[in-house]
Amino acid sequence: MKISFKLNGKPVSLDLDPSMRFIDVLREVLHLTGTKEGCGEGSCGACIVLMDGKSINSCLLPVANAIGHEFVTIEGLKETKEFDVLQKAFADRGGQQCGFCTPGMIIAAYSLLKSNPHPSEEEIRAKMSGNLCRCTGYQAIVEAVLVASKKGEGLW
């Protein structure tokens, strides 16, 4: 079936099995491997992408439900000013160790700051609890989001 959506600012039109998971379309059909699969059931957040500006788990989305929507993956986000602020904050606070959860974390943090430019530590922990990290113990990521909120004043 023909499936069209917008990805990282560009229209995409593909002939696909509509039951295919969106993550597989990204990784296997379009070779965009920045989106990672950690659990395949929406509990780890490594596969988070933006759908119409909101973060979703791409492993839970059948591609049929992507029709007509607009998506941003890490490959698109990395060209933005907001990404630059976030990546610097993650580097500064040590918010990345093995890096496998990082693209998903960055997108979740972006989505959080866009809806709440000045989150408290508690709000960050609550809103990002769908993203798992086994390396950092989370504190460095919480601090990175706080730093990005401040340094990116006006961007969010």
Added chain:
Amino acid sequence: MKEFKNSSPKVDFLPKVRGEAKFADDISFPDMLFATTLRSTIARGKIKEIKLPDLPEGYYFFSAKDIPGENVVNIIFSDWPVFADGRVNFIGESLGIFVGKDREFLHKLCENTVVTYEEETPIFDLKESYIHKAFTKGNYEEAKKKAKRVIKETFETNYQEQAYLENQGIIAYFDENDKLTLTGSMQCPFYIKRAVMRSCALKDDQVRVIQPAVGGAFGGKEHYPSMIGSQVAIAALKLHKPVKMCFERFEDISYTTKRHPSHSEYEALIGENNDILGLKIRVKLNGGAYKGCSGVVLSRALIASCNVYIFENLDVVGDVYMTNTVPTAAFRGFGSPQTIYAMEMFIHHIAKEIGVDPLELQYKYIAKKGDVTTNSGHFHDDIILKELMEKAMNMSDYKRKVVEYAKPGCNKGIGMSVFLHGCGFTGSGESEIINGKVKLIKDENDHVHCFASSVEMGQGNETTLKKIVTNTLGIPEEQATFNYPDTDFIPDSGPTAASRTIIIVGFLFEKCAKHLKEIWKPGVRQEYVETYVGPEYIHWDEATMQGDAYPGYAWGVNIVEVEFDPITYQVSIINTWSTYDIGRAVDERIAVGQADGGLVQGLGYGYLETMNFADGRFKNRSLSDYIIPTFEDAPHMETEFIDNPFPYGANGAKGMGELTLVGAAPAVSLAIESAIGKKLQKIPANPEYLMEVMKHEN
């Protein structure tokens, strides 16, 4: 927020944050095929027949009869077959792999295969010991004659799943020179190389292993990749095509190695003046179906069985038991989290029994420089444990809170653990068995290339090892490169394990850089290789387990503050304070990252992460039923380091990767005890266990 001193940009940061770094499953090759494992569905028995479905063209099945070399996974004790041959010993054991183009179709092939077995009664209890170790110190039986009372307790610890975010995955392919090459999620490139050489009957120059980006390991990728590496290599060799096998989460949780569950019996002799005259310790570990590295795990468990305390008389025995379950193996801490938990709980319980302040009892027995260790070796270096304890207590206002939280009904608690971790391989293994080597090459442009087999898996060693080199040479960090290990170009500096990367490999790089500095000629290509020589005063007898167990020790203190909900029995961790002696941090930001991550993983082990086992299999199949700490579970953490430079470490640095995990479980358990006023003897201290404890008087 903490200001980080002496911290450098993380070398691998940008490609990872931008999603450009290639992890195992991000790598593909033209003509690449996938592999899926056919697994045993019974826990113990003989395989009578494997009836395969019709295989369409381009689909293949490989099993024990296709192995060109030996059918064993090359581990410390090589008893685990690459593919089951004739019999199976646990549910999930590999019978063979299906290989072909379509991943989904491979699952169908597995489903449509009929395996008939002659079932045998599986063993799930700890009754068949297959590894036994014992040692003594002083004379426990003599001491018993002087004892006025004997205190006995039993402690239990459960499985723990590594739960690295990236599942296991390996690809075998042929490089530009048609050489068999393996890449994928790993900790020890040379372990995989040697395993493939053995199972595929290949020579040293016929196998190459290259590390890609690795998404966490925590010990779980120390040995297991040697098995799946052998499996895909066998298929790739037969088909002369690239073959990839990447696990899904349920497969990784269900069938890959985990932390050994333990059952420890501790007995203390109490003398006239409330002295602890000696301890009798019996440790039982569940090793699962195959021994693998369990003997070494048991060694570490026993060596750590008195934690930081010095007792004159000891009688220590440990066993690993064969059960028809998924084999247990390496996990951050490697046997010591189990016994350190038991000892920390025990000394607090003893203090309560004999009516002494626990802190007073701890101070009486904590190790000092020159003391005779549990294994009758010596602590050769300065020990600053008291200083670490006092600093952590000041940071947390510990003494006031202990009194305040003892009031009934306040449902808050605070607990402190003190602990140590021996860095590097046991005894003189580093100089006698591993013989680690590193290499530096300075090119014509005076750029320095660092070569070692240490794998960057999140712990930051690409940054720290390179930094040790540039600091020693006195050159800017940009003037050196540390690439992912490729066995065709690197010397074997040993596995990325045992908290040895900084204390051993880092020390080697420092020595190597010192030599390079001495012979440095601008504009000329120069090369230098350094081989590890350990401190001469380290002597160890493996047979009797007597002597200096490790080249050096790192030390730590964790204080944990909790809130307890008496209705739901849920525990929330509010705050933690930690102090560590890691010699001297190479990079403070990375060191704090290790401290935070290790602590949270250890807290998960102590109060949250619950593996449920029934009828030969784990009931947990995913990250939604094996719960690891989330943003909301993890506490606020304060961490301080006190410098205590180690003479045999790079610029004084010791190991810390495992140290930061081993004290968390007792600290959170003691905090919960303080909140509920009851004695705990089991981890995880989850709501089910706490409910049980609250309903019983003790």
